[in-house]
Amino acid sequence: MRIKKYFFLLFFIAFTTSLLNACNLSVIKPESNLSPTPSSETPVMPVSSPTSTLTATLIPAIVPSATVTLFYNPTVTSTPQWSACPGIVITLTDTDKGDMLHILRCEDGLEYDLGPFAKGVYAVGPNNKFLVYVTNDGFIYATRIGDLYLKNLFNLGREHIFTVFNKRVAPDFKISFAGEGPIYRLVLLEKNYDQKRVYALPLRITQ
Numbered sequence: 001m002r003i004k005k006y007f008f009l010l011f012f013i014a015f016t017t018s019l020l021n022a023c024n025l026s027v028i029k030p031e032s033n034l035s036p037t038p039s040s041e042t043p044v045m046p047v048s049s050p051t052s053t054l055t056a057t058l059i060p061a062i063v064p065s066a067t068v069t070l071f072y073n074p075t076v077t078s079t080p081q082w083s084a085c086p087g088i089v090i091t092l093t094d095t096d097k098g099d100m101l102h103i104l105r106c107e108d109g110l111e112y113d114l115g116p117f118a119k120g121v122y123a124v125g126p127n128n129k130f131l132v133y134v135t136n137d138g139f140i141y142a143t144r145i146g147d148l149y150l151k152n153l154f155n156l157g158r159e160h161i162f163t164v165f166n167k168r169v170a171p172d173f174k175i176s177f178a179g180e181g182p183i184y185r186l187v188l189l190e191k192n193y194d195q196k197r198v199y200a201l202p203l204r205i206t207q
Helices: 002-023
Strands: 088-095 098-105 110-117 120-124 130-135 139-144 151-155 173-178 185-190 195-200
Touching: 088 120, 098 130, 120 173, 130 173
Parallel strands: none
Antiparallel strands: 088 098, 098 110, 120 130, 130 139, 139 151, 173 185, 185 195
16 A cells, blocks of 8 residues: 555656646746836926037116216305396385485496485386486485485475466376487376476486
């Protein structure tokens, strides 16, 4: 019985060995010249070779705009007599003793005062060389610009021509001039009664 059992075992081994040889299973080695298949999970990006020419990209610099501040010189306020300065500027000041005239000659800056005088009206001649002053009580004065006193030329009250003096009414005179230098005439208009009279002025004053 033991011999039969061993014989059966040997037969089984031999049969199994012959089956394995018949299958001729071989291990497939990957060829070295084949490139490995890339994994689907990690994509392979193509690598581009760098070029020798470098392209410079210019980025414009942003310069903040400067805030423009305008500076203005302060306006110089002139005194009244210098604001226009047409040639001769006269400023009248009412005082307790009468009216004072401040004379300014723009040509050379000469300044001086005349007066006091009774209430009245005044005007500068067309050539800026003389001044006429007519008081409300009827006196006509004149002077050259630069002289420190007035000359009495006429007394209207003695003429008895203007109605205001006959009726003792306060006159409303307006002064103007006629003629061409150096000969000028004083044109005196009294507006209450619309009366006008012309007076010749001496050359020693007007020229």
